[in-house]
Amino acid sequence: MAPPDQGAGLRRGPPVPLAGAPGDAGPPVGGGGVTGGAPSLQGPVQRLVTDFLELSATGIHDRLGDVAGVAVSTAEGRRPRTLAASTTLAADVDRIQFRIGVGPCLAALTSGVALHAPDLAGDDRWGDYGPQAAARGAASCYSVPVLVGDTCVAVFKVYASEVDAITPDQRATADLVAKEVSGGFALAMHLGRQASDLDDLTALLAHRRVIDLALGILMERGRVPADAAFGLLTQQSQSSNVKVHELAADVVRSIPGTSSDDLVPPYSPRDEPDAAGAVVR
Secondary structure, three states: OOOOOOHHHHOOOOOEEOOOOOOOEOOOOOOOOOEEOEOOOOHHHHHHHHHHHHHHHHHHHHHHOOOOEEEEEEOEOOOOEEEEEOOHHHHHHHHHHHHHOOOHHHHHHHHOOOEEEOOHHHOOOOOOHHHHHHHHOOOEEEEEEEEEOOEEEEEEEEEEOOOOOOOHHHHHHHHHHHHHHHHHHHHHHHHHHHHHHHHHHHHHHHHHHHHHHHHHHHHHHHOOOHHHHHHHHHHHHHHHOOOHHHHHHHHHHOOOOOOHHHHOOOOOOOOEEOOOOOEEO
């Protein structure tokens, strides 16, 4: 007999993205046997890691087969957040846990230890979470942490619609996939940081180009060498509390006939034109 309130929650399609939705963030996690909380992610690093984990949620569901859903949460900056789920049921059960503030996912994030709850309705380890999760259609669950070194960077939650329905083989598969994901997570963060570093380098080169143009102008105007021209820029920067590259841009703009094209970096292979032909960075 099907558990109550399942409905369309078991019909799986693309991963259900959750980051940023109301109710999808939990209370801060404390320290435990592992370092609590993944590194704070920004820009291309965050996009790459989020995409990777969203795809992983559906991938784990495919490998496990007959389960009610898989959800993935991270503890970025020590505050847990669900990024994606393979079914709406899995997403809803995660929301219950974060609303109550306790549950197997939060415990796994803190301890770095996998937790099996074969009968959530009768499990009193997390207060009202177990009965409420069971009422939504998750009769049992398995939470497995993703460890990178000593840091728990994410937790995958596997939900089943019947009591004790997550088999030992499925739990072993989830453990194996978590180890595989830990390597992919570390690689995604490495690649994302490389992309971020490249963006920083592009900006630095753009600033250097404008500063070089300004130095040439000041050298010509004052008939002074390059070091003296740069000294003028830095002195004015310190006295006016304006960055050197911004002052350099003002110098370049002061030349008649100078266009804004002189203040932007040349075309980069990473630039892509949009439908209107404009360059999107």
